[in-house]
Amino acid sequence: MKLIKGVKILLVDDEPHILQFLEMGLVNEGYEVKTASDGIAAIETAEKFAPHVIILDVMMPELDGFEVCKRIKETSEHIAVIMLTAKDEVRDRVKGLTLGADDYLVKPFSFDELLARIGARLRNQFPDLLGEVVHGPFRIDDRRKEIIYMDAPLTLSPTEYELLKFLVLNHGIVLSKPMILDRVWSYDFGGEENIVEVYIRSLRDKLNDKEHRLIRTLRGAGYRMDLL
Known part of the structure; x- marks a missing residue:
């Protein structure tokens, strides 16, 4: 995929080192990135930032990723949500997809795989950007x-x-x-x-x-x- 300017990504995870690593990598790829470390901050940031893609961890304080996904999709169906989970369980994947998630990744994952997943979501949901x-x-x-x-x-x-x-x-x-x-x-x-x-x-x-x-x-x- 071509390097795209102007694509906004929101990273949501309660682990600072993961946020820092992903933010650095995605900014280097040309994306505009904001971060949030809990569910409530994620919803507030999403409303102000209007991201194209949200990388959303499942296990977080305040509100878990499932509830965050549900609330965001209720008001912004066009936002692509990629959920991150440490559990490789079918029921977790099914629950996330049922609540509106567009894709998921199981931790640990490679950065290249995340880029591929982001690219797929952009191509499917925001073709005019590309x-x-x-x-x-x-x-x-x-x-x-x-x-x-x-x-x-x-x-x-x-x-x-x-x-x-x-x-x-x-x-x-x-x-x-x-x-x-x-x-x-x-x-x-x-x-x-x-x-x-x-x-x-x-x-x-x-x-x-x-x-x-x-x-x-x-x-x-x-x-x-x-x-x-």
Whole structure:
């Protein structure tokens, strides 16, 4: 992803050394950063700072991350929330996502992974900030609703465009059929999950991905875009 100026990130954690480390790294990447060390301060700072992304720790004094996420999403749905948790438990992840979190990271995590997660959220929720985005052989221009692959524009239906964009922007991440349906077809889609297979097959044909090296199928898990 290109270095972006003007993107605002709020860091929320009660561990000073984590705040300092992340703030230094993100400022170096070109982001505008504010910090908060507890839940109440996080909500107050979010109201004044209006961040694009909030990196939100779960375990904090005053208000925990779940409650902070819930309150922020009630008034600012457009803000992307990435939750940090020391517990690699499904119920914690499900609770955070149910309350409106857009992604999560389990401590300890690498800074490069955090950057990738932030980038994915910006590409999905604030494409106008990025304009044209390049990933491997793909160039996505969301303003023109165009995807260029290997320097050639692809002929895509609106749904194919949204599906391929979702796969590319989340490359390297396993995406389940329910997740794809929710993000591409919307939550109220009343059809069958098999529709995803039909569109994946069409994209593979248009990408000449006969050996499934680009769009990989992980049985029982979903699909993963691997950029060559």
